[in-house]
Amino acid sequence: MEKKLYRSKTDRKVAGVCGGIAEYFDIDPTVVRILWIIMSWVAGSGIIAYILACIFMPEE
Numbered sequence: 001m002e003k004k005l006y007r008s009k010t011d012r013k014v015a016g017v018c019g020g021i022a023e024y025f026d027i028d029p030t031v032v033r034i035l036w037i038i039m040s041w042v043a044g045s046g047i048i049a050y051i052l053a054c055i056f057m058p059e060e
Contacts, residue, residue: 006060007053017053020060 008019011029018036022029040046 005057007057009060015050015054016059017050017057020057 003024005024006020007016008023008029009016011019011022013019013033018032019029022032025032036046036050038046039049
């Protein structure tokens with residue numbers, strides 16, 4: 001079975017990006033969300049990365 005990266009339809013808070021990444025790596029979505037928030041605060045690149053992921057990641 002081939003793994004594909006998709007935005008999640010079932011585990012979403014905003015657009016399903018963090019839920020999709022968590023499903024792909026088989027980890028808890030809360031961990032991905034916390035890391036995304038930290039990345040946004042520290043580097044400021046998290047918001048831009050999230051917007052780009054919303055645009056380019058296909059929906060499940």
